[in-house]
Amino acid sequence: MLRRVVPWQRTGRYSKVIVGAWHRGHLAAIPARCFAVAATGQTGTGGQSSAPNSAAPKPSACAAEKDxxxxxxxxxxxxxxxxxxxxxxxxxxxxxxxxxxCDTLYMYSVKVLGPRLTHLLLRKTFFEHFCAGESSQDILPKMRELQKYNVGGILDYAAEAKDGELPETVKPIDEEETVGAPLSSRSYDYESEALCDARAQIFRVAVRGVKDTIPDGFAAIKLSGLGNPVLLERMSTCLAEVCRLYKRLAHEDINPNENYYMIDRSFKIDLETFKTGWLKMFEGKSEDELKAMFDAMDDNHDGYISYLEWSSGVKLSEINEMVRGCKHQGRLFQAALNEEEVKLYRNMLKRVQGILDLAQELGVRVMIDAEWTDIQPAIDHITIFMQRIYNKGELPIVFNTYQTYLKGMPTRVQRDLDRSRREGWRFGAKLVRGAYMVSERQKASQRGLESPICETYEETEENFHQAIDCILAHGEDKTEASPGGAAAEVLVASHNRHSVERTIQKMTEMGVAQDRVGFGQLMGMADHLTYTLARYGYRSYKYVPYGPVDEVVPYLIRRTQENSSILGSPSVQEERQMLGRELLRRLRPIA
Structure with a gap:
C-alpha cells in the first residue's frame, strides 16, 4: 500500500516591513536534474487536463525544469x-x-443588511473561494475534483472558538477560591459538554467523508471543539508548572513568566538531586517511596531521569493528588486540576479516542490542528498521548502540528522526534509558520510579557527550515524493530515557493523517499504550487475547510487578517497576475 503523508493546516504571515522577503527568485536554486517531467498529462486549452485521471509523472534525479x-x-x-x-x-x-x-465591516453589514443578505454575499465571494461547502455532502464535488488532479484533501470543519473569548457556558470563578486541588470551586456547565459531543459527531462525519471521497486524504480536528477552552487553558497552565517543577527539582533558577516552549529541559536529574528537591517542596513521602517514584520514571535504568522520562511519568490526572503534599500553596498548587476538571478531561479524551478509533478502522489519518498558545500545551499533551496509542501500526494515524513562528520550536520538534523513537511510535507532523501571530503579540503586550512569536520573518523562516531538516534527517533506524524505528513523515504546509523548492532540494541531497514528505496549501491560495507539485508527482494537498457560513465567519476573518501580508506580497501579486493572464486567455483564446 502506497503511503501518503499528512496534509496541512494554516499558515500565518508577517507585516509589510518584511513582506519583501516572501518573493524569492526562480528555480535556479534547484538543479534541473532534480525534476523529471513525463510527456503525458499535458494541459489542455479549455481549462481541463487532457488526462485528469492519469497517474502523475514521477520526479527523478535527472529531469527537465519545472515551472x-x-x-x-x-x-x-x-x-x-x-x-x-x-x-x-x-x-x-x-x-x-x-x-x-473586516470584522467590524462584517458586524456593520449584519446590522444594516441583515444576516441573510450578508451571508449570501459572503457565500458567493469569500466563502466559496476559501471553503468547499456548508456540509460534508456539499463538499463532495470539490473533493472529487481535487482527486482528478492528483491532489489530496484535508477535510476540516472550520467553525471555531475565537481566541481569548470565554464560552458563556463557563460559570465565573470565585476569586477567593481559585487555589488548586482539592479546594477549587471552578464550575463547568454541562451544556458545553453536549456541544462538544455534537462536534465530535461532526468530526466523525468528516472522517467518513475523507474515506468516501479521497481515501488517501486527511481529516483535521480542533481540540478546542472537543473540550471547554477554559479547561484546556487550565490544563496548559498545569503542564507548564509541571515543567517548571522539573527545573526546581534540579535546583535550577526559575523564571515564572518564561515562555513554555523556551524552558530549558536538556539536563538530567540523579536520585539524590531528585530526593533533595522533592523533600524541599513536598511532604508525605518517605525516601523509599521517592526511590520507587524515581525508578519508575528511569526507563533505561541509567540512574538519571530526563525530561522525556519525567513528562511521561507524571500524569496530568494525578497532579491533584500530588499537590496536596505541597509545603507552599504556590503556582503549582493553584494550577492543579480539581476532580470535576479531571472528569471533564477524561471525557474529552474519550471523544478524541472515539474519532481516532473510527479513523484507524477506516485507514484515515487525522491532523490535530495547532491553536493559540494559552491552550497549545494541553493540545500537545493530548496529541502525544494519542500518538502513543494510534501510531504503533504500519502507518501513523495521528499527526501533530508545529507552529514555527514560536520561539524554540526546532528544539521541541527534535525532542518529540527523540520521544517517538524512545517510546516506539511513528512520528508524523505538519509544519506551518503559524496562524495566530496578531492575537499572540497583542496578548503578550497587554500582559506585559515577552512575545512568544519570533521577532522577524527571517527568524521564523530559520525555525521553519531547521524543523524540516530535523524531520528529514530522522530516517529509518534498521536496528530498531518497533514502529519507533520508522522514518519520520512530514507535511510542509507553506505558500512560500522558496521553502517548497528548498525542501525538494534537501530531499534530493539527503536521499529522502517521497512517501515521507507532502506539501499543503490552503484552498483558494497558491494553486500554482499545489497543482504544479501534483502534476510532477509530489504529494500535494489542499486544506478544505467547510461549515455553515455564519459559523465559519471567525475562520474567514482570521484567515484574512493573519494572511494580510502574504495576500499583498509580491508572491501573491505574481499569483494574481497569473490569474489575470489565464482569465484573459480563456476569454480571448489564441487560435
Missing amino acids: FTNAALAFEAKSRWELFRAWCVFQICAIGPIVRH
Whole structure:
C-alpha cells in the first residue's frame, strides 16, 4: 500500500516591513536534474487536463525544469467564474483598511443588511473561494475534483472558538477560591459538554467523508471543539508548572513568566538531586517511596531521569493528588486540576479516542490542528498521548502540528522526534509558520510579557527550515524493530515557493523517499504550487475547510487578517497576475 503523508493546516504571515522577503527568485536554486517531467498529462486549452485521471509523472534525479509560473497548468481546474472571483478576492485582500477592519465591516453589514443578505454575499465571494461547502455532502464535488488532479484533501470543519473569548457556558470563578486541588470551586456547565459531543459527531462525519471521497486524504480536528477552552487553558497552565517543577527539582533558577516552549529541559536529574528537591517542596513521602517514584520514571535504568522520562511519568490526572503534599500553596498548587476538571478531561479524551478509533478502522489519518498558545500545551499533551496509542501500526494515524513562528520550536520538534523513537511510535507532523501571530503579540503586550512569536520573518523562516531538516534527517533506524524505528513523515504546509523548492532540494541531497514528505496549501491560495507539485508527482494537498457560513465567519476573518501580508506580497501579486493572464486567455483564446 502506497503511503501518503499528512496534509496541512494554516499558515500565518508577517507585516509589510518584511513582506519583501516572501518573493524569492526562480528555480535556479534547484538543479534541473532534480525534476523529471513525463510527456503525458499535458494541459489542455479549455481549462481541463487532457488526462485528469492519469497517474502523475514521477520526479527523478535527472529531469527537465519545472515551472511554477505556468498559469494554464496552475488554474486548469478553475472555471472562468472561479478565476474572476479569485482575482477579485486577491484584489480586495490587498486593500489594507478592508483587511484590518473586516470584522467590524462584517458586524456593520449584519446590522444594516441583515444576516441573510450578508451571508449570501459572503457565500458567493469569500466563502466559496476559501471553503468547499456548508456540509460534508456539499463538499463532495470539490473533493472529487481535487482527486482528478492528483491532489489530496484535508477535510476540516472550520467553525471555531475565537481566541481569548470565554464560552458563556463557563460559570465565573470565585476569586477567593481559585487555589488548586482539592479546594477549587471552578464550575463547568454541562451544556458545553453536549456541544462538544455534537462536534465530535461532526468530526466523525468528516472522517467518513475523507474515506468516501479521497481515501488517501486527511481529516483535521480542533481540540478546542472537543473540550471547554477554559479547561484546556487550565490544563496548559498545569503542564507548564509541571515543567517548571522539573527545573526546581534540579535546583535550577526559575523564571515564572518564561515562555513554555523556551524552558530549558536538556539536563538530567540523579536520585539524590531528585530526593533533595522533592523533600524541599513536598511532604508525605518517605525516601523509599521517592526511590520507587524515581525508578519508575528511569526507563533505561541509567540512574538519571530526563525530561522525556519525567513528562511521561507524571500524569496530568494525578497532579491533584500530588499537590496536596505541597509545603507552599504556590503556582503549582493553584494550577492543579480539581476532580470535576479531571472528569471533564477524561471525557474529552474519550471523544478524541472515539474519532481516532473510527479513523484507524477506516485507514484515515487525522491532523490535530495547532491553536493559540494559552491552550497549545494541553493540545500537545493530548496529541502525544494519542500518538502513543494510534501510531504503533504500519502507518501513523495521528499527526501533530508545529507552529514555527514560536520561539524554540526546532528544539521541541527534535525532542518529540527523540520521544517517538524512545517510546516506539511513528512520528508524523505538519509544519506551518503559524496562524495566530496578531492575537499572540497583542496578548503578550497587554500582559506585559515577552512575545512568544519570533521577532522577524527571517527568524521564523530559520525555525521553519531547521524543523524540516530535523524531520528529514530522522530516517529509518534498521536496528530498531518497533514502529519507533520508522522514518519520520512530514507535511510542509507553506505558500512560500522558496521553502517548497528548498525542501525538494534537501530531499534530493539527503536521499529522502517521497512517501515521507507532502506539501499543503490552503484552498483558494497558491494553486500554482499545489497543482504544479501534483502534476510532477509530489504529494500535494489542499486544506478544505467547510461549515455553515455564519459559523465559519471567525475562520474567514482570521484567515484574512493573519494572511494580510502574504495576500499583498509580491508572491501573491505574481499569483494574481497569473490569474489575470489565464482569465484573459480563456476569454480571448489564441487560435
